[in-house]
Amino acid sequence: MDIDDLHPDAEVLDQGGIELNRGIWTQTHDVQRGGPLVEGCEIVVNNAGDGIAGILNHGDCGGIDLRDTRVECNQDGIWPILIQDESTSKAGKPYEASLDGVSVTGTGGERPAIEIRDRDGTTVKNSCIQMPNTDGIKFDGTSDATIEDTNVNVGGRATVFENAEVTTTNLTSSDSCPAPQLDSWQGGNSDTTDDSDTTDGSGNEDDTADPVTSGNRIVVAQVREGEVVRYELTASDGLASGEHANQEPDGNTVSDRVGRLRGVDNFYVDGYITDFDGGDFDYANVYFADESVDVEVENYVLQNPEDLREVDPAVLGENVLTVESDDGRASGFEFTVSGDVEPGATGDDTTVTDGIVNGSTADLAAFHFTGSVDDISVTDPGSVTVSVNDTAVPDGDLSTIGGDDLPHTLSLVGTGSVTSYSFTVSGEIEAESSPNDDISDNISSSSAEGAIETGTHVYDFSGELTDLTVTGDVEVYLDGEPVDDDTADRHLIVFDGSNDDEVSSYKFAVSGSIESSPEHTVAADSEWDTLDSKIETDSAVGLVHKGKDAYWFSGYIKSLELRGSAVATFETID
Incomplete structure (x- = not known):
């Protein structure tokens, strides 16, 4: 039932519209007849206009025998199922109704399910109701009625008895209920996704419903009672219904609603939100939930909004800027917008201060903004693609981060794990940029030492870079160019145990290769020093007591563990 989605062959005879619209209407007028058997039916009410009910059992008809039927009602002011009071002068016996295996779902309000x-004598059994914005089962003026083995999961009252005598047995309230599975007249496509059917109705494989691989979600949640909030959103690379959604997307787009009393919808997003439009968001909020965050819902109310990132829906519907790594290498970025800006579903590891955005990504980062965007800088313009509203920004319009005062720039981009680093130059060093950490205290004369997890640490320097050590997973850029793992520079590391009579153990791994340095290794008269070290292509493990163990390596140190009083020293050989 949807007057906004009529079949093109439908003929409109009365321009005043449809009145008293009903999906199934049982009525006998002046002929005394018992109620009919209605079995295996599926009804969806989206916009019935000036309608009454999905299923109406009129008063001049005997009680309906309703079995194994699903009704979904998404319109306020419409009864999904209404059984009117009997007219004994017209209705035939039996007067009582029987509902068995009935499922009622949807977001409609103002009328009970x-x-x-x-x-009198009506029975509701083996049924399921799931409606967040209304009451469940209402009995009015009915005696000897029964509700048994039925789930009533609603936002209002589960049962309402007015001048009624009703026996309830085994009522539950936490189950989800099955919705109708209808075929649309539009191309034969199914309105509801069925995992067993991947065709588009023409027999061809449907390539628009690829599984969503991201754990990032967009959440729309009613936060105060009052009005229904309708919305429509589109994702760039994939969209799938979450655990609390009522609608299945049509490709990468979904239209739905929350309210009037309560309600939460969530959808998994691949890529970013390209379009967002909606109604009065005075009554609902929009959030992004990162992959590591649970969306907790109880009785159709969001329980943990503080764990999610609230976003302005007005900004979501405007412009989008994306930064995408071309080679999987983490890259830092910085840009300025003249209006408001919101990190998207993939832009969580960023800082936004007075319209200036700083962050890093090894994949894709998206941002929604109003106004204009200016001063886009990245660590390496040749290794990322920056786009505004799906139009790539030419590399020539991108600046390289740093280099304002001193001639060279060293940028370190975190990849999510805590990594320590140190470097030395032949000139001076200045802290240039770091959105997450204060790195100015890391500098001591012509050396700097720090640690990074996410974001970007940027230093300007003069002279030459004479030493660089990184103990973990981090991307390093020198003057906008990646520092390759297989750099031709050779580094020497020496583990010196001669200063103390204590056995020390060590192990380290590098981004390039390792080999022993016999000319710098010092043997000692100790049984521990005579043990051979274990050397792999890119790692080494050993013990040192009174002597020295030395190694040549290329690239940089990815991890280093030293236990004991031995000292590790480094030297770079051009």
Whole structure:
């Protein structure tokens, strides 16, 4: 039932519109007849206009026998199921109704899911109701009624009894209920996703419903009672319904609603949100939930909004800037916008201060903004693609981060794990940029030493870079160019145990290769020093007591562990 989605062959005879619209209507007028058997039906009410109900059992008809039927009602003011009070002068016996295996779902409000009036002996059993914005089962003026083995999961009251005598047995309230599975007249496509069917209705494989691989979600949650909030959103690379959504996307787009009382929808997003439009968001909020965050919902109310990132829906519907790594290498970026800016579903590891955005990504980062964007800088313009509203920014319009005062720039980009680093130059060093950490205290004369997890640490320097050591997973750029793992420079590391009579153990790994340096190794008269070290292509493990163990390596140190009183020293040989 949807007057906004009529079949093109439908003929409109009355321009005043459809009145008293009902999906199934049982009525006998002046002929006394019992109620009909209605079985295996599926009804969806989206916009019935001036309608009444999805299923209406009229008063001049005997009680309906309703079995194995699903009703989804998404319109306020419409009864999903209404059984009117009997007219004994017209209705045939039996007067009582029987509902068995009935499922009622949807986001509609203002009317209970099932209302039964003056039908003594009516039974509701083996049924399921899931509606966040209304009451469950209402009995009015009915005696000797029964509700048994039924789930009533609603945002309002589970049962409402007015002048009624009702026996309830085995009522539950936490289950989800099955929704109708209808075929649309539009191309034969199914409105509801079925995992067993991957065709587009023409027999061809449907390539628009690829599984979403990201754990990032967009969440729309009612936060105060009052109005229904409708919305439509589109994702760039994939969209899938989450655990709390009522609608399945059509490709990468979904239209739905929350409210009037409560409600939470969530959708998994691949890529970023390209379009967002909606109604009055005075009554609902929009959030991004990162992959590591749970979306906790109880009784259709979001329980942990503080764990999510609230975003302005007005900004989501405007411009999008994306930064995408071309080679999987982490890269830092910085840009300025004249209006408001919101990190997108993939832009969580960033800082935003007075319209200036700083961050890093090894994959894709997206940002929604109003106004204009200026001064886009990245660590290496040749290794990332920056786009504004799906149009790539030419490399010539991108600046390289740093280099304002001194001639050279060293940038270190975190990849999510804590990594320590140190470097030395032949001139002076200045701290240039770091959105997450204060790195100015890392500098001591012509050396700097620090640690990074996410974001970017940028230093300007003069002279030459004479030494660089990194103990972990981090991307390093020198003057906008990646520092290759297989750099031709050779580094020497020496583990010196001669200063103390203590056995020390060590192990380290590098980004390039390792080999022993016999000319710098010092043997000692100790049984521990005579043990052979274990040397692999890019790692070494050993013990040192009174002597020295030395190694040549290329690239940089990815990890280093030293236990004991031995001292590790480094030297770079051009």
